Amino acid sequence: MRRLFWVGVGVAVTVVVVRKGRAVAEAYLPQGTTDVVAGATSLTRAFATARHEFAAGMAERETQLRRELVGDVDVDEVRAGAGRRAAELRSAWDDARGGARRGPQRERRVPPGWAGPLDDPDDDADASFF
Numbered sequence: 263m264r265r266l267f268w269v270g271v272g273v274a275v276t277v278v279v280v281r282k283g284r285a286v287a288e289a290y291l292p293q294g295t296t297d298v299v300a301g302a303t304s305l306t307r308a309f310a311t312a313r314h315e316f317a318a319g320m321a322e323r324e325t326q327l328r329r330e331l332v333g334d335v336d337v338d339e340v341r342a343g344a345g346r347r348a349a350e351l352r353s354a355w356d357d358a359r360g361g362a363r364r365g366p367q368r369e370r371r372v373p374p375g376w377a378g379p380l381d382d383p384d385d386d387a388d389a390s391f392f
Contacts (some may be wrong), residue, residue: 288296328337 284296
């Protein structure tokens with residue numbers, strides 16, 4: 263009961279402070295200042311409402327497009343199943359190749375003459391920019 267009493271006191275004090283604050287602001291601020299602040303506040307609220315409506319419309323359209331594209335299929339479940347299936351296929355492929363993927367990598371050697379000459383015969387050794 264005491265908590266409820268103090269909540270009520272807090273609400274009452276807040277209402278009194280807000281009303282007295284508005285009265286003081288109207289008394290000491292130039293004429294029309296409070297109207298400008300109220301206009302800016304309403305503009306901010308209108309912008310927030312428009313942004314919220316746009317986001318809701320976008321989410322609704324995304325849901326509609328997804329339903330038209332894949333039907334009533336749970337995409338996350340399909341992706342999880344596809345990941346498991348891909349892992350199974352990789353494992354089967356490795357087994358079919360004799361575990362070549364898991365084993366040590368074979369060293370690849372390039373034949374000595376295959377790369378061709380490494381020195382450029384037309385290279386001008388006197389050029390300062392080389």
